[in-house]
Amino acid sequence: MGVLDLPFSFDEISFNDGGIQTESSLVQMEVENDVKPLFQPYHVLEENRINYDHINLNRHAHIKFLRVGLKGLSSQAVGLDASQAWICYWILHALDLLGATLSKSEIERTINTISACQNPTGGFGGGPQQFSHVAPTYAAVNTLAIIGTEEAYNVVDREKLYEWFMSLKQPDGSFQMNEGGEIDVRGCYCVIATAKLLNILTPELTKDVAEFVASCQTYEGGIGGYPGNEAHGGYTFCGLATLEILNKTDYIDSEALMEWLTSCQMKLEGGFQGRINKLVDGCYSFWQGGSFPLLEAIYTRNQEQFDPCGFFDREALQEYILLCCQNQYGGLLDKPRKSPDFYHTCYCLSGLSLAQHYYNYDTIQNDFKENPELTTIVGKVSNLIRATHPVHNISMVKEKRITSYFSNSSIVNIGSNESISSSIEIITNKPKEEQV
Amino acid sequence: MESVVDQGWADVERTYQDEGPFEIMPIAYSIEYKEKMDILRTLMKNNEKSERALKLTEDIIALSPSNYVIWKYRQEIIKELNVDLKGELNLFVEYAEENPKCYQLWHHRQVIIEKLNDPLDELQFIHDMLQYDSKNYHAWTYREWIVRHFNLWDEEIKFSDTMIKDDDRNNSAWNYRFFILTEKPDNDIEAVLKDEIEYAKQKINFDPTNQSPWMYLKGIIEKSKYKLADFADELLPFCENLQKIEPYKYALEYQLYTNESILKTLNSEKEQEQQKDICRTICSKLEECDKIRKKYWKYVRESY
Ligand SMILES: [Zn+2]
Numbered sequence: 210m211g212v213l214d215l216p217f218s219f220d221e222i223s224f225n226d227g228g229i230q231t232e233s234s235l236v237q238m239e240v241e242n243d244v245k246p247l248f249q250p251y252h253v254l255e256e257n258r259i260n261y262d263h264i265n266l267n268r269h270a271h272i273k274f275l276r277v278g279l280k281g282l283s284s285q286a287v288g289l290d291a292s293q294a295w296i297c298y299w300i301l302h303a304l305d306l307l308g309a310t311l312s313k314s315e316i317e318r319t320i321n322t323i324s325a326c327q328n329p330t331g332g333f334g335g336g337p338q339q340f341s342h343v344a345p346t347y348a349a350v351n352t353l354a355i356i357g358t359e360e361a362y363n364v365v366d367r368e369k370l371y372e373w374f375m376s377l378k379q380p381d382g383s384f385q386m387n388e389g390g391e392i393d394v395r396g397c398y399c400v401i402a403t404a405k406l407l408n409i410l411t412p413e414l415t416k417d418v419a420e421f422v423a424s425c426q427t428y429e430g431g432i433g434g435y436p437g438n439e440a441h442g443g444y445t446f447c448g449l450a451t452l453e454i455l456n457k458t459d460y461i462d463s464e465a466l467m468e469w470l471t472s473c474q475m476k477l478e479g480g481f482q483g484r485i486n487k488l489v490d491g492c493y494s495f496w497q498g499g500s501f502p503l504l505e506a507i508y509t510r511n512q513e514q515f516d517p518c519g520f521f522d523r524e525a526l527q528e529y530i531l532l533c534c535q536n537q538y539g540g541l542l543d544k545p546r547k548s549p550d551f552y553h554t555c556y557c558l559s560g561l562s563l564a565q566h567y568y569n570y571d572t573i574q575n576d577f578k579e580n581p582e583l584t585t586i587v588g589k590v591s592n593l594i595r596a597t598h599p600v601h602n603i604s605m606v607k608e609k610r611i612t613s614y615f616s617n618s619s620i621v622n623i624g625s626n627e628s629i630s631s632s633i634e635i636i637t638n639k640p641k642e643e644q645v
Numbered sequence: 646m647e648s649v650v651d652q653g654w655a656d657v658e659r660t661y662q663d664e665g666p667f668e669i670m671p672i673a674y675s676i677e678y679k680e681k682m683d684i685l686r687t688l689m690k691n692n693e694k695s696e697r698a699l700k701l702t703e704d705i706i707a708l709s710p711s712n713y714v715i716w717k718y719r720q721e722i723i724k725e726l727n728v729d730l731k732g733e734l735n736l737f738v739e740y741a742e743e744n745p746k747c748y749q750l751w752h753h754r755q756v757i758i759e760k761l762n763d764p765l766d767e768l769q770f771i772h773d774m775l776q777y778d779s780k781n782y783h784a785w786t787y788r789e790w791i792v793r794h795f796n797l798w799d800e801e802i803k804f805s806d807t808m809i810k811d812d813d814r815n816n817s818a819w820n821y822r823f824f825i826l827t828e829k830p831d832n833d834i835e836a837v838l839k840d841e842i843e844y845a846k847q848k849i850n851f852d853p854t855n856q857s858p859w860m861y862l863k864g865i866i867e868k869s870k871y872k873l874a875d876f877a878d879e880l881l882p883f884c885e886n887l888q889k890i891e892p893y894k895y896a897l898e899y900q901l902y903t904n905e906s907i908l909k910t911l912n913s914e915k916e917q918e919q920q921k922d923i924c925r926t927i928c929s930k931l932e933e934c935d936k937i938r939k940k941y942w943k944y945v946r947e948s949y
Contacts, residue, residue, distance in 0.1 A: 215936060222936070227852045232779065233814035282672045289672070290682075291712040296670060318669035325665045337664045338686055339714045389717065391752045428823055428864025434782070437789050437828055439820035441782065471941040472856065479937070485816040485856050487780065514947065516940045525937060 211524030211587065212479045213251045213261060222477050233486050240488050243545040244478050247532045264531050264588030266561075267539065271554065272309045274539030275300045278551055279315055291335035294326050294345035298352045299555035305355050305604050306558045306594045316356055323349050324364050331369025341373060342387040347399035354406055354603050354611040362614055371409045374400050382417025393434035394425055398447035402601055405454045406608070408615035419457035422448040426461050429485065430469030440469060442483035442496040449503045450600045463507045470504065471520055473497050478533070479525030480544075481560075490543045491534040491553050494526055494560020495602065502563065502577060502599035506570035518567060518583055526564040527587035530557050559597050566596040579605060650680055653697060660686035678708050689718055694725040703736065710740050716749040720756055730761050741774065751783040755790060764795040772804070779808065780817045789824055798829045813848050819857040827868055834869045841865050842876065846883060849896075853887050859895040863902060873906035894935045901927045901945075908949075921949040 215222065223241050226234040250259045278300050282289070289296060297319060304311065311319075325337040326349055332341025333349035353361040377384045377400070384396035397418050404410045424436045425448060431440025432448035449466070452458045473481050473493070480489040481497035498521065505519050534541045534557045540549025541557035567583035570576075579596045586593050598608040661683055664671070674682070681704055688698045702719040705712065723733065737754050744750060758767060771788045775781060792798055802825055808818035826832060826841065845862040848855065862880075866873055873880075881903055884896040901924060908920040928946030932939050 210939065212937075225854055227854055229813075229852050231812040231814050233812050279670050282670055284673045284675045284678075286672050287674060287678050288709050288711060290674075290678075290709050291714055293670065293672070300670070314667075315669065318667050321665040321667055322669045325663060325668075334714070335712075337662050338660075339712075340717065342713060387713065387717070389720070389756075390713070391748060391755075427820065428868060429820070429860050433820075434786060435789075437793075437824045438786050439782065439817050467941070471938045474937050476935075476937045484780070484782075485860065486814040487816070513944075515944045518940070520941050520944065522937050522940070 210522045211528055212477060212522075213248060213528055214253050214524070216253055218254065219245045219248065219252065219477060224477070236488060240544055241477055244489075244529075244533055247545065248528070251528075251532070261588060264528075264592070266531060266588065266592040266594070267535050267537065268307055268591075270537065270539035271535075271541065271558075272304065272307055272539075274536075274549065275304050275307075275309075275551070275554065279318075291339055292345070293336040294323065294333055294348040294352065295335065296551050297323065298348040298355070299551040301352055301355045302597075302603060303551070303555045303558050305607065306562055306597060308595060311356070316358070316361075319352060319356060320358075320361050320364060323352055323361075327364065327366070329369070330373045331366045331371070332373045340387065342390070343374075343377065343384060343396050343399040343403075344386060346370070347403050350403045350406060351601065351603050354601075354607050357607050357610050359614070362611060365407060367407050367409050367615075370407070371404070371411075371414070374404065374409075374414060378414070378416075382419075382421040394422060394432060394444045394448045394451070395434070397422055397451045401451045401454050406601060406611050406615070408612070408618065410454070415455055419452055419455050419460045422451050423460040426466070430462065430465035430467075431473075431484075432461070432466075439484060442473065442481065442493045442500075445470070446496045446499045446503075449500050453503050453506065453600055458503075458507045458510075463504055466500070467504050467520065470497060470500055474521055474525065475529075478529050479522065479527075480529035480533070481526070488544065489529065491530060491541060491560070492543065492556035494530055494534075495556040495563065498526060498560045498563045499599055499602065502568045502570075505568075506577065509570040510572060518585065523564040523567075523585050524587050527561060527585075527592075530561045530564070531588055531592070558594060559602055562594050562597040563599065565593055568596075568599055577605075650677075650684065654684050657684050657687050659683035660690060662686070675708075678705070681705050681708075685715070685718070694722045696726065698722055699726065699728065706736075706740065710744045711747050711749055713749050716753050720753065723757075723760075730757050731765075733757050734765075738770075742777070745774065745778055745781055746783060748783065751787050755787060758791070759794070764791055764797060767791050768797065768800075768804070775808065779812055779815050782817070785817045785821060788821070792825070793828070796830075798825060801825045809848070813852060814855050814857060816857045816860075819861045823861060823864055823868075826865070834865070835871075838865065838869050838871070842879075849887070853893040853896060856895055859899055863899065872910075873903045874910050877903050877907055892930060892934050894931060897927055897931050897934070901931070924949050 224234065224237045249255060251261055252258060301319065326333045326345065328334060328341045330341055333346040334340055334342060335345040350365060353364055379385065379392060383392050384400050385392050386396050401418060404414060425432045425444065427433050427440045429440040432445040433439050433441055434444045452460060475482060475489045478489040480491060481493035482489055483493045483496065501519055501521050508515055533545050536542060536549040541554045542549045543553055565584055565586055567580050568577045569580045571578045577599055596605045598605050601608050681701060685701055685705060699719065699722050702715050705715050734754065734757060737750055741750055758764065768791065771784050774784045792801055802822065805818050805822035805825060808815055826834060826837060842862065845858040848858040863873065866876060881900060884900045887893055887896050904920060904923050904927065908917060908924065911917045911920055925946050928942050931942040935942060
């Protein structure tokens with residue numbers, strides 16, 4: 210499959226406005242006009258076409274782009290002052306996927322900076338001495354997981370962090386992003402995914418979370434940020450991944466979700482839009498692409514028969530990322546004409562990883578297993594990057610390492626409430642299906 | 646080093662950012678930002694809630710609008726000082742035009758309006774913001790909050806229509822229409838269903854390739870007490886008529902869901918088998934004309 214292989218001219222599969230121009234159709238056609246010349250040289254109908262095998266992931270340029278970031282950011286980056294933990298995660302995860310090894314100094318400096326972002330409450334701020342917020346907390350813990358050393362893991366004060374998470378919990382099951390902050394499905398994912406990695410999921414922490422997430426599924430089938438909001442790729446991934454961790458994917462209509470999700474892959478560009486009638490964007494390669502392994506896991510558990518390679522066009526997505534989202538000097542981007550940044554570099558590569566690797570859901574061990582026989586690589590064989598974990602978006606190896614590290618350590622002495630700590634002890638060391 | 650801030654801060658000690666002994670990814674802060682942050686940390690540590698602190702937060706927000714720390718501190722100061730809350734909203738306008746997707750800005754506005762306990766001209770304000778970007782997720786989310794919080798449902802169907810008229814492919818406006826009709830207290834979907842079906846059909850006739858009204862049509866019927874099958878007599882011919890010239894994938898999709906809905910009403914195995922054949926045929930057509938979703942349609946076809 211893929212778009213380059215389709216024996217039609219690109220004009221035939223272009224967007225057709227039916228003679229009715231609106232803001233939406235005009236910008237859509239602009240994007241397609243940017244994409245077509247990038248695809249054309251490789252198109253199956255093109256005379257003297259360039260062989261697909263030449264499509265290249267510019268790995269070294271991307272590693273260099275990311276490494277320069279680790280050395281230091283310019284004064285232009287002041288707007289990201291409260292996103293330092295995020296940038297650490299974006300850069301380190303991207304480097305990890307690309308197979309780059311961190312130097313001893315990079316590891317030490319990262320642990321140092323992430324520790325400086327930690328507050329006495331146990332949460333992490335976006336930078337040193339900034340109060341805690343669940344989004345940078347998720348980014349910080351993922352960063353430590355990517356470093357993957359005992360020293361990194363031990364930065365986290367799990368008891369305190371747990372108490373802080375509990376302090377953000379709302380009566381409807383959701384979480385505030387910070388004290389007095391906004392509430393949406395991101396908060397659920399950041400808290401639940403972090404708690405899962407650290408083995409601090411308890412019944413009181415997870416209470417009613419699935420109900421809240423399910424109430425955000427819209428008539429379109431996707432999930433919005435808050436009940437009533439429009440279905441959106443980012444929130445859909447966050448909601449679905451949360452339900453997967455909680456073993457409560459049956460709370461949503463997975464058929465409707467699949468219907469919506471597949472309709473978000475663009476027929477010409479091959480990448481994903483985040484919402485209906487919006488434009489393709491490289492970062493949704495992960496946010497939308499990432500929902501597929503999760504939905505496929507549901508289908509597998511329900512014993513449905515489907516294509517062994519899953520539900521979306523994995524070649525087409527890789528074509529978009531490789532031909533339209535790479536900056537020649539390093540870094541990846543939203544769409545042609547945009548500049549590269551760390552966020553898009555991270556999520557384009559994460560999406561690329563999910564499109565290359567195929568995950569089977571192992572119903573005995575209740576976990577995602579990579580199936581190397583179904584790996585699909587567009588372009589050079591050397592384009593293959595590491596497999597990312599479909600729930601946590603850190604590499605499979607790093608996810609395994611941190612969860613096994615904490616699997617044997619229950620947290621005791623949470624608060625003064627005896628029943629809470631004992632409930633934590635009860636759920637630790639137990640296989641997933643027995644939890645909650 | 647010469648100070649970039651005025652003498653009013655002479656009495657305040659500086660609290661430097663403590664990034665530990667060695668840092669990854671240091672930001673080369675401008676002297677101005679660094680010095681202002683050094684002062685701000687001290688103020689926050691001392692819990693100072695003053696006019697000058699308020700002013701300082703504004704200076705820093707101008708340099709780094711998405712810094713949630715500053716916004717939160719500002720909200721704490723506002724709580725204690727007798728600040729002109731309406732002036733606070735004007736501050737928002739300045740930054741919103743440059744940073745329309747900043748979570749903090751919108752949340753701040755919500756906090757202020759909640760405090761004022763008055764929706765003022767917020768609906769107009771949001772409309773203005775939507776002129777810059779008619780699909781701004783934050784703006785739509787905020788509008789839903791305003792409408793819910795202040796119970797301002799009455800004119801909103803009209804508003805959704807205005808936005809849909811501007812761009813009938815604006816899916817946010819369609820979602821909003823659905824929100825108003827289904828979330829309004831004491832709503833009666835059955836009472837408006839006929840009109841809404843007509844509304845969606847009109848927009849589909851105008852442009853059958855527009856996915857938004859198709860999804861809306863299915864969504865609103867399924868939200869009511871009826872099933873898609875109940876409208877098969879009207880909507881299946883509607884879909885077929887549209888396709889006399891060329892196949893439209895969303896029309897085919899709608900035919901499929903309606904036929905699937907009919908399938909669920911059938912009891913005899915023979916009838917069910919015939920109905921499944923109809924569904925499978927539609928899936929095959931979709932596999933042809935909706936290539937990027939080929940694997941999905943194949944799965945659907947084989948699931949019958
Ligand atoms: Zn993006």
